[in-house]
Amino acid sequence: MRKKRIAMLGPGTFSEESVHHFLGTTDYEYVPFKLISDVFLATASGETDYSVIPIENTIEGSVTLHIDWLVHEVDLPMRAEWVYPIDMNLIGLPSITAEASVSSNETPLERLESGELKLVPPASWSKITKVFSHTVALAQCRRFLRTYLPQAEIELMGSNGESVRLVRELGDPNVVAIGTMNAAGMYEMGVLASQIQDNPDNSTRFILIGRDEIEFASAGKMKTTILVTPPDDYPGALHQALSAFAWRRINLSRLESRPTKRKLGKYYFYMDVEGSKDSVLVRAAFEEIEAIGCQVRVLGCYPSYNYEVQRHEGNSSLS
Numbered sequence: 235m236r237k238k239r240i241a242m243l244g245p246g247t248f249s250e251e252s253v254h255h256f257l258g259t260t261d262y263e264y265v266p267f268k269l270i271s272d273v274f275l276a277t278a279s280g281e282t283d284y285s286v287i288p289i290e291n292t293i294e295g296s297v298t299l300h301i302d303w304l305v306h307e308v309d310l311p312m313r314a315e316w317v318y319p320i321d322m323n324l325i326g327l328p329s330i331t332a333e334a335s336v337s338s339n340e341t342p343l344e345r346l347e348s349g350e351l352k353l354v355p356p357a358s359w360s361k362i363t364k365v366f367s368h369t370v371a372l373a374q375c376r377r378f379l380r381t382y383l384p385q386a387e388i389e390l391m392g393s394n395g396e397s398v399r400l401v402r403e404l405g406d407p408n409v410v411a412i413g414t415m416n417a418a419g420m421y422e423m424g425v426l427a428s429q430i431q432d433n434p435d436n437s438t439r440f441i442l443i444g445r446d447e448i449e450f451a452s453a454g455k456m457k458t459t460i461l462v463t464p465p466d467d468y469p470g471a472l473h474q475a476l477s478a479f480a481w482r483r484i485n486l487s488r489l490e491s492r493p494t495k496r497k498l499g500k501y502y503f504y505m506d507v508e509g510s511k512d513s514v515l516v517r518a519a520f521e522e523i524e525a526i527g528c529q530v531r532v533l534g535c536y537p538s539y540n541y542e543v544q545r546h547e548g549n550s551s552l553s
């Protein structure tokens with residue numbers, strides 16, 4: 235039997251690291267793409283069976299571009315979600331890291347109580363002219379960049395793996411990248427500073443999307459993601475929709491509004507409902523919401539996995 239093919243941003247990305255952690259490296263064939271649009275389209279076209287999509291980050295919040303792709307561009311159910319810890323690193327050519335490095339993986343940077351980094355940057359950092367970064371990674375390192383590399387121009391890349399690869403290819407010691415430790419190793423680069431994200435406890439939520447059902451080794455907590463579009467002429471429809479969950483004591487772990495893209499001021503509500511769409515209570519809540527004229531579209535009903543990690547002790551497990 236052929237292995238199921240999984241599309242993801244890569245190589246050398248957090249998406250790759252996280253899916254290897256979640257599904258292992260042997261049972262699936264992983265297919266890396268440079269752009270997230272290609273990750274979505276690979277599974278939509280049938281070239282791959284599933285796609286890995288980063289959907290939410292501790293510091294940056296929702297990755298709205300990816301949510302919009304799920305809602306407007308492809309029709310691929312969510313099959314699982316998992317959380318993966320994210321440490322951002324400043325990566326440069328090995329020739330400059332000997333004098334310019336302030337930390338290694340083993341000795342993370344010190345922080346003040348406020349969470350700010352306690353750092354005396356090496357003089358050579360003032361020569362850095364450019365930082366390559368993925369937009370979501372950039373949003374996680376704003377404070378670091380503002381404080382220690384204010385002179386550097388930012389150039390956005392399709393992924394963190396691609397940022398590191400391009401610095402390597404360019405060969406300019408004054409151009410650095412934000413990226414993963416794996417990418418630094420893969421392209422034989424040096425690490426100037428590790429854990430440069432604004433909050434040391436930083437994680438990203440990833441989802442797996444695809445047409446076919448998929449089985450996992452352990453049972454996760456079931457979640458259902460829906461889109462609720464209220465009718466135009468019904469004041470208080472959102473309040474009523476929320477109370478359909480509240481009085482049944484069904485927890486909503488996420489609620490976001492996004493434009494329908496059809497008319498200014500018209501929104502749909504993206505909701506993560508704790509529980510399976512097949513449970514009696516959740517089904518009844520959906521029926522009640524539809525009865526008041528709201529449209530309910532199920533984006534997926536899937537197991538959710540947490541990542542328990544003892545940071546910096548190399549001891550991790552999915553639960």
Ligand SMILES: O=C(O)C(=O)C[C@]1(C(=O)O)C=C[C@@H](O)C=C1
Pocket residue numbers: 243246247248249250288289291297320368370371392393394395438
């Ligand atoms: O570029 C990568 O390494 C990715 O996997 C993408 C991505 C994202 O889009 O959120 C994944 C996790 C991090 O939060 C930053 C970037």
